[in-house]
Amino acid sequence: MRFLGLSISGGKSDKACLAVVDYYPESNRLFLNRIFDRIKAEEFISADHKVHELIQQFSENAHSLGMDVPLSLPVCVRCELPCPGYETCTVPQIKWMRAIYQESDKPKPKKMFTPYTQRPLDLWLQENMDDGIDVQHALGANLAPLVARAHFIRRRLALDVFEAHPRIAVWRLGQQLKVNRSQLKVYRNSVGGDEARRIFLQAMSDQLKVFFYHHDLKLMTENFHAFESFLCAFTGYLRHGNQTQKRPASFPKNEVWVELPRDSEK
Numbered sequence: 001m002r003f004l005g006l007s008i009s010g011g012k013s014d015k016a017c018l019a020v021v022d023y024y025p026e027s028n029r030l031f032l033n034r035i036f037d038r039i040k041a042e043e044f045i046s047a048d049h050k051v052h053e054l055i056q057q058f059s060e061n062a063h064s065l066g067m068d069v070p071l072s073l074p075v076c077v078r079c080e081l082p083c084p085g086y087e088t089c090t091v092p093q094i095k096w097m098r099a100i101y102q103e104s105d106k107p108k109p110k111k112m113f114t115p116y117t118q119r120p121l122d123l124w125l126q127e128n129m130d131d132g133i134d135v136q137h138a139l140g141a142n143l144a145p146l147v148a149r150a151h152f153i154r155r156r157l158a159l160d161v162f163e164a165h166p167r168i169a170v171w172r173l174g175q176q177l178k179v180n181r182s183q184l185k186v187y188r189n190s191v192g193g194d195e196a197r198r199i200f201l202q203a204m205s206d207q208l209k210v211f212f213y214h215h216d217l218k219l220m221t222e223n224f225h226a227f228e229s230f231l232c233a234f235t236g237y238l239r240h241g242n243q244t245q246k247r248p249a250s251f252p253k254n255e256v257w258v259e260l261p262r263d264s265e266k
Contacts, residue, residue, distance in 0.1 A: 003236035005067075006019075017226045018229055020034045074117055092254075162239065169234070183199055198217075
């Protein structure tokens with residue numbers, strides 16, 4: 001059985017990475033088959049086409065593809081109803097977001113939630129994750145171009161595609177693996193990030209019996225996009241084994257949920 005993971009980047013950059021993870025149930029072993037890093041365009045072939053070709057090439061026996069960007073748009077962007085303003089809107093998702101905002105124990109930001117850039121999922125993550133984890137709006141300045149690219153790539157795929165969150169995965173898995181929290185916080189940093197990733201991957205190899213080739217281990221240590229593409233694929237493995245966090249009962253039924261490793265502290 002195979003699990004794919006894609007760490008995406010802007011269409012004009014060469015940072016997208018695809019991880020291919022194979023699972024052998026008879027021995028209960030995970031094997032990182034391959035990582036394609038810095039997938040880039042050629043003269044007459046776009047990077048998007050290259051990504052699609054690679055996914056198709058390795059889709060045989062693939063269970064799913066995890067992507068590290070939002071896979072849905074904020075409700076106000078999708079809405080076609082007359083708009084009374086989100087202060088009084090009766091659309092279920094907006095009512096839910098208002099209730100979460102009003103009931104929050106966290107210090108209130110100066111501005112309300114913005115349901116044209118922010119999804120219920122973004123607000124839920126903001127309220128429930130540790131303060132050290134940065135949760136961005138789906139259509140915020142940083143993610144909006146990536147969301148557009150992910151939508152373009154996804155619509156051509158027949159695979160089961162799900163939304164992953166590598167930063168939260170690192171935090172939760174790292175605590176299960178007893179990796180120092182100070183290391184988990186800096187895994188993306190230019191200074192110290194490579195060592196943090198090396199320690200994390202070594203812990204996965206030792207404790208979870210994940211097999212890495214030396215060159216892939218080196219690549220993930222040097223390139224956090226490659227590292228995060230592997231985490232997207234690994235989250236697919238956890239999802240297949242019902243080891244991801246369940247959707248809260250109160251969460252809007254028709255909204256996309258994210259696949260996260262279970263929280264070991266709860």
